[in-house]
Amino acid sequence: MFKAKITVTLRKSILDPQGKAVEHSLKSLGYDRIKDTRIGKYIELIIDSDSKEDAFVTAEEACKKVLANPVMEDYSFEIIEEGKD
Amino acid sequence: MFKAKITVTLRKSILDPQGKAVEHSLKSLGYDRIKDTRIGKYIELIIDSDSKEDAFVTAEEACKKVLANPVMEDYSFEIIEEGKD
Secondary structure: OEEEEEEEEEOOOOOOHHHHHHHHHHHHOOOOOEEEEEEEEEEEEEEOOOOHHHHHHHHHHHHHHHHOOOOOEEEEEEEEEOOOO | OEEEEEEEEEOOOOOOHHHHHHHHHHHHOOOOOEEEEEEEEEEEEEEOOOOHHHHHHHHHHHHHHHHOOOOOEEEEEEEEEOOOO
Protein backbone atom coordinates (compact mmCIF):
# COMPACT_ATOMS: atom_id res chain seq x y z
CA MET A 1 0.00 0.00 0.00
CA PHE A 2 1.26 3.43 -0.93
CA LYS A 3 0.07 6.90 -0.14
CA ALA A 4 0.15 9.63 -2.80
CA LYS A 5 0.30 13.13 -1.32
CA ILE A 6 -0.88 15.43 -4.07
CA THR A 7 -1.03 19.22 -4.18
CA VAL A 8 -2.94 21.03 -6.89
CA THR A 9 -2.44 24.78 -7.21
CA LEU A 10 -3.62 27.46 -9.58
CA ARG A 11 -0.95 28.45 -12.10
CA LYS A 12 1.09 31.46 -11.09
CA SER A 13 -0.40 33.60 -13.87
CA ILE A 14 -3.97 33.00 -12.68
CA LEU A 15 -5.56 35.26 -10.09
CA ASP A 16 -6.31 33.51 -6.79
CA PRO A 17 -9.17 35.40 -5.11
CA GLN A 18 -9.45 32.88 -2.25
CA GLY A 19 -5.77 33.38 -1.48
CA LYS A 20 -6.17 37.15 -1.59
CA ALA A 21 -9.09 36.93 0.86
CA VAL A 22 -7.04 34.87 3.31
CA GLU A 23 -4.07 37.21 2.90
CA HIS A 24 -6.32 40.15 3.71
CA SER A 25 -7.66 38.38 6.83
CA LEU A 26 -4.15 37.63 8.04
CA LYS A 27 -3.01 41.21 7.43
CA SER A 28 -6.00 42.59 9.31
CA LEU A 29 -4.96 40.39 12.26
CA GLY A 30 -1.55 42.06 12.23
CA TYR A 31 0.47 39.55 10.21
CA ASP A 32 1.72 42.18 7.79
CA ARG A 33 4.90 40.26 7.00
CA ILE A 34 2.88 37.75 5.01
CA LYS A 35 3.51 38.93 1.47
CA ASP A 36 1.63 36.45 -0.66
CA THR A 37 -0.87 33.66 -0.14
CA ARG A 38 -1.96 31.01 -2.64
CA ILE A 39 -4.56 28.37 -1.91
CA GLY A 40 -4.88 25.00 -3.56
CA LYS A 41 -6.13 21.50 -2.94
CA TYR A 42 -4.42 18.73 -1.07
CA ILE A 43 -5.40 15.16 -1.89
CA GLU A 44 -4.29 11.90 -0.33
CA LEU A 45 -4.84 8.68 -2.24
CA ILE A 46 -4.21 5.26 -0.73
CA ILE A 47 -3.16 3.03 -3.60
CA ASP A 48 -3.11 -0.75 -3.32
CA SER A 49 -0.03 -1.53 -5.33
CA ASP A 50 3.02 -3.74 -5.10
CA SER A 51 5.52 -1.27 -6.51
CA LYS A 52 6.17 2.40 -6.02
CA GLU A 53 6.51 2.90 -9.80
CA ASP A 54 3.06 1.48 -10.34
CA ALA A 55 1.57 3.72 -7.63
CA PHE A 56 3.33 6.67 -9.29
CA VAL A 57 1.68 5.92 -12.65
CA THR A 58 -1.77 5.60 -11.02
CA ALA A 59 -1.37 8.91 -9.16
CA GLU A 60 -0.13 10.68 -12.30
CA GLU A 61 -3.13 9.48 -14.31
CA ALA A 62 -5.57 10.41 -11.53
CA CYS A 63 -4.10 13.93 -11.47
CA LYS A 64 -4.34 14.33 -15.22
CA LYS A 65 -7.83 12.91 -15.62
CA VAL A 66 -9.70 13.94 -12.49
CA LEU A 67 -7.88 15.93 -9.86
CA ALA A 68 -6.32 18.84 -11.74
CA ASN A 69 -7.56 21.04 -14.55
CA PRO A 70 -4.54 21.13 -16.86
CA VAL A 71 -5.51 24.51 -18.31
CA MET A 72 -5.52 26.39 -15.01
CA GLU A 73 -3.74 24.22 -12.47
CA ASP A 74 -0.39 22.64 -11.75
CA TYR A 75 0.01 19.52 -9.66
CA SER A 76 2.82 17.80 -7.85
CA PHE A 77 2.92 14.72 -5.70
CA GLU A 78 5.08 12.36 -3.76
CA ILE A 79 4.56 8.67 -3.16
CA ILE A 80 5.35 7.21 0.23
CA GLU A 81 4.93 3.75 1.62
CA GLU A 82 1.79 3.70 3.73
CA GLY A 83 2.45 3.76 7.44
CA LYS A 84 5.85 5.42 7.02
CA ASP A 85 4.98 9.11 7.38
CA MET B 1 11.88 35.46 2.54
CA PHE B 2 10.51 32.06 3.45
CA LYS B 3 7.72 29.98 2.05
CA ALA B 4 5.41 28.01 4.34
CA LYS B 5 3.79 25.02 2.64
CA ILE B 6 0.78 24.16 4.74
CA THR B 7 -1.64 21.26 4.44
CA VAL B 8 -4.90 21.23 6.35
CA THR B 9 -6.88 17.98 6.44
CA LEU B 10 -10.03 16.80 8.14
CA ARG B 11 -9.29 14.62 11.17
CA LYS B 12 -9.31 10.92 10.47
CA SER B 13 -12.46 10.39 12.52
CA ILE B 14 -14.46 12.91 10.50
CA LEU B 15 -16.33 11.85 7.37
CA ASP B 16 -14.95 13.40 4.20
CA PRO B 17 -17.79 13.47 1.63
CA GLN B 18 -15.71 15.37 -0.94
CA GLY B 19 -13.04 12.68 -0.73
CA LYS B 20 -15.66 9.94 -1.09
CA ALA B 21 -17.06 11.65 -4.21
CA VAL B 22 -13.62 11.82 -5.82
CA GLU B 23 -12.91 8.21 -4.84
CA HIS B 24 -16.16 7.16 -6.49
CA SER B 25 -15.24 9.09 -9.68
CA LEU B 26 -11.84 7.44 -9.81
CA LYS B 27 -13.32 3.99 -9.25
CA SER B 28 -15.89 4.51 -12.00
CA LEU B 29 -12.99 5.35 -14.33
CA GLY B 30 -11.45 1.97 -13.54
CA TYR B 31 -8.97 2.93 -10.82
CA ASP B 32 -10.25 0.31 -8.40
CA ARG B 33 -6.92 0.00 -6.62
CA ILE B 34 -7.47 3.39 -5.01
CA LYS B 35 -8.65 2.41 -1.57
CA ASP B 36 -9.14 5.70 0.20
CA THR B 37 -9.18 9.37 -0.72
CA ARG B 38 -9.06 12.35 1.61
CA ILE B 39 -9.22 15.95 0.48
CA GLY B 40 -7.87 18.95 2.27
CA LYS B 41 -6.52 22.42 1.67
CA TYR B 42 -3.04 23.41 0.60
CA ILE B 43 -1.85 26.90 1.45
CA GLU B 44 1.37 28.67 0.57
CA LEU B 45 2.40 31.73 2.56
CA ILE B 46 5.33 33.91 1.59
CA ILE B 47 6.72 35.30 4.84
CA ASP B 48 9.10 38.24 4.94
CA SER B 49 11.34 37.17 7.78
CA ASP B 50 15.03 37.05 8.60
CA SER B 51 15.04 33.72 10.38
CA LYS B 52 13.43 30.39 9.73
CA GLU B 53 12.38 30.13 13.39
CA ASP B 54 10.49 33.40 13.11
CA ALA B 55 8.75 32.26 9.91
CA PHE B 56 7.84 29.03 11.71
CA VAL B 57 6.16 30.93 14.55
CA THR B 58 4.21 33.11 12.10
CA ALA B 59 3.01 30.08 10.11
CA GLU B 60 2.02 28.21 13.28
CA GLU B 61 -0.04 31.16 14.51
CA ALA B 62 -1.69 31.64 11.11
CA CYS B 63 -2.70 27.96 11.10
CA LYS B 64 -4.12 28.14 14.60
CA LYS B 65 -5.98 31.41 14.19
CA VAL B 66 -7.18 31.44 10.60
CA LEU B 67 -6.32 28.52 8.37
CA ALA B 68 -7.40 25.45 10.31
CA ASN B 69 -10.42 24.70 12.46
CA PRO B 70 -8.83 23.02 15.48
CA VAL B 71 -12.00 21.06 16.29
CA MET B 72 -12.26 19.29 12.94
CA GLU B 73 -8.94 19.70 11.20
CA ASP B 74 -5.27 18.86 11.55
CA TYR B 75 -2.52 20.89 9.94
CA SER B 76 1.10 20.38 9.12
CA PHE B 77 3.63 22.57 7.38
CA GLU B 78 7.20 22.94 6.33
CA ILE B 79 9.21 26.13 5.96
CA ILE B 80 11.58 26.50 3.06
CA GLU B 81 13.76 29.38 1.95
CA GLU B 82 11.99 31.12 -0.92
CA GLY B 83 13.42 30.27 -4.31
CA LYS B 84 14.83 26.96 -3.13
CA ASP B 85 12.03 24.53 -4.03
